Amino acid sequence: MTELFVNNEQVTLPDKFSTEVIEGNPFINPIGETSLDITCSLLEPANAYIFGYLHRTNSKKDISQSLDCKLLVDATEYYGKCIILEFSDEEVKFQLVFKNSIFTYAISEDLELRHLNLGTAVINPGEIISNFDKTYPEVDFQLLMVYNPDITYSFAGFQLVDGDLLNRLTYVWNGTTHLLTYGLDGENVNLNGMFANGDLRIKKVLYSPQPYLSAIVKKIINALGFQLGVNEITEHPVYKYAIIVNGATSLHYSDMLPDWTVKKFIEQVQIWQNCRFIYNSITGVVDIRYNHRNSQNPTYTELEVLDDFSGASEEEDPVMNRQRNIEYNLPDTDGYKYTRIDQKVLEEFPNVWMSAGTLQAAVTALMANGNPSWIYYFDNSDPLLIMQGGMPKIVHEYPMLQNNPDTDSADETLDIVPAEMKLITFYVRDRSSNATSSWVYTMVPVNRESSILLTDIDDTQHSMPVDDAIQDPSSITGNKETSEVMQIVLYSGYRNAEVKGAFVSMEGLPEPYTRSVSDIYPDGGFHTLVSTTPQVDNLLSLDHLNRHLYEQELEIDPSKRYRFRFFRPMRDLDITDIFVINGEYYRAYQFHKTITSDGMDEVIEGEFYKLK
Known part of the structure; x- marks a missing residue:
């Protein structure tokens, strides 16, 4: 009926x-x-x-x-x-x-992310350091250090560079060890205790939360009036640690996000993670499901078809990531230039395959005999190595993923991109005065979104006067090189305490990462953050995503879409099942159901792709 x-x-x-x-x-x-x-x-x-x-x-x-x-x-x-x-x-x-059931169609087409009320990050200064040992869902964000080359202050004719870091950390000496502390919490920090730059005292309150992607997803769904059910991203051993890199200091979660629509945000997450936001219009619950998990333990349903026919082959875009060419929309910055090398460069310079068994052996060999006019392959895969200023440099980490043999161009372009990373020398300084000759090399994400900051130097406030901005509004436009993309870094609670120089006892620095090892140090060393194979595997590379997410989904033959008519089964028909038709396996594309005054017709017409 x-x-x-x-x-x-x-x-x-x-x-x-x-x-x-x-x-x-x-x-x-x-x-x-x-x-x-x-x-x-x-x-x-x-x-x-x-x-x-x-x-x-x-x-x-x-x-x-x-x-x-x-x-x-x-x-x-x-x-x-x-x-x-x-x-x-x-x-x-x-x-x-x-x-x-696709969530993006249950929300307004032009609803802006930054117009949502996603709440405000609550900062408890006493928990900042202990939170570095936690991840989502225990915490929604981290106060990770973020490199920004535009953060400077002028005083007495000198530019005091705030270590070029948001969320600047420092240390407190307790007589036994150097304890990690947050340096921008409003309490006095001698510049000697921050940068060994003199005895001036700096006092500033500044927080720039870096939120977990899964925390933001939940806040968006709740703000839209829905409930989050299952989020399989939070169960993934790698991508549950994804953090959104930003330069916002307002503490409003919406300000930490790119200037996108909600629909674009969800669509980008779905492509990047090869998942779907599945919406139940009756319960208002949204489940986030990986495509490949849907086919790992499938339900098989046998259909008795009324006839055997197929539609003509149609020219269609690939419907699966494992059949698409996908590329990152990498910003045009000096750092990103090295992460995807132009094909002409790869073709014109000699490509040398290294037989070194370990990355350390390869680095040592290159430091002794590396040719700056050669491109080196390690582990027979991306990324590559080149020589830069006498040192090996890891490059070409984010080439286009090429799964579609019919075209050289991208089928999908991702504005979710891996964060640009920078190796910095971080000195172990006491907050009040003590300076040591000890340091650690650590990796920090780079954010080039400038902001106007207020600081207190020797109890005198210094900042850009509003009058100057009124006279020249262009002076507050800031750096927008990364404004169109959303940068991602991973943070799993890893703390780096590999001391260089004079040994001191110290707490480790939190270290976000993209690849399994840090950058190559000036002394030719490096440290391992995540044990993976190959050794220089970049966990945010499209190749890694392809191997661990995209290729895990059951593959269909997209060259022909079959149409069959069949009787409606007695039990509820789940379109995501694997269907057995005439002894062969299919995935459904869509069902056509005829409805009359008496209810649904007993015969359904379905469109299917055959599994490879």
């Missing part, structure tokens, strides 16, 4: 009512909306009332406003909107628009 309700009132359907619902498989066919056109009589009193007596000359019904609707077909409910298309003295024609 079929019933239609508009604004909670039951519509009287025509006697020979018939229409079609199209259901897409959310993992390979995000079709968006299913639209149905229906014509009903306004001579039926119930219909005339529901549609505001449109056939009367004195009707004040605003047909530009959509109406809530529910279509009940047997035991299945479809929720959506009713849009009036046209009407006459006797009939009204309207369209039913239903949201399917």
Whole structure:
């Protein structure tokens, strides 16, 4: 039986009512909306009332406003909107628009991320350091150091560079060891205790939270009025540690995000992680599911088809990441230039394959005999090594992923990009005065979004005067080289305490990462952050994502889409199952279901791809 309700009132359907619902498989066919056109009589009193007596000359019904609707077909409910298309003295024609299970189609097309109320980061100064040993969901953000080359202050004719770091850390000597402390918490720190730059005291309150991606996802879903169910990203051994790098200091989570729409944010996460935001319109719950997990332990459903036919081969875009060319939209900065080398450079310079068994052996050999005119392959894979100023440098970490043999261009471009990383020399200084000749090499993400900061030097505030900004507004535009992308780094609680110079006892620095080893030190060493194979594996490279996410999904043959008619099974039909048809295995693309006044037709037409 079929019933239609508009604004909670039951519509009287025509006697020979018939229409079609199209259901897409959310993992390979995000079709968006299913639209149905229906014509009903306004001579039926119930219909005339529901549609505001449109056939009367004195009707004040605003047909530009959509109406809530529910279509009940047997035991299945479809929720959506009713849009009036046209009407006459006797009939009204309207369209039913239903949201399917892809979450991006359940939200407004142009809703801005930064317009959402995502809450504010709460800073407890006493917990900053201990939080470095935690990850999401224990904490929503970290106060990781972030390199920004534009952070400077002038005093007495000198520029005091704030270590070029947001969230600047320092140390407190307790008589036994150097304890890590946060240097911008409003308490006095001698510049000698920060940078060995004199005895001036600096006092500043400045926090720039770096939020976990999964924390932001949950806040967005809640802000939209939905609930987060299962988030499989938080269960992944690598990507649960993803953090969004930013330069915001307002503490509002929305300010930490790029100037994107909510729809773009979700679509970018779905492509990057090869996952889907699956929305249940009845419960309001959103589940985030990896595509490959859906096919790891599939349910097999055998269908008895009425006939055997297939549609003609169609020219279509690839529907799976494992069949797409994907590239990062890397910003045009000096740092990013080395992470994806132009193909012409790769072709024109000699490529040398190294047989060194370990990265350390390769680095040692290159420091002794490296040729600056050669490109070196280590472990027979990306990334590559070149010589720069007599030192080996790891390069070409983010080439385009090429899975589509039919084109050299990208099928998808990601504005979620790995953060630019910088190796810094971090001196172990006591907060108050003590300077040591000890340091650690540590990796920090780079953010080039400038901001106007206020500092207190020897109890005198120094900042850019507002009057200067009024005279020259261009002076506050800041650096926007990375404003179009969202930079990602990983932080798993790793703390680096490999002391160089004079040995001191010290607490380790928190160290975010992209690859499994740090950059190569000026002395030819490095340290390992994550044990992976190959040794220089970059966990955010598209090659790594391909091997560990994209290729794990069952592959279909996209060259032909098959169409079969079959009887509706007795049990509920799950379009994400693996279907057995005539002894062969298929994944469904979409189902066409005919609906009449008596309910759903017993015969369904499905479109399928054969599994390879």
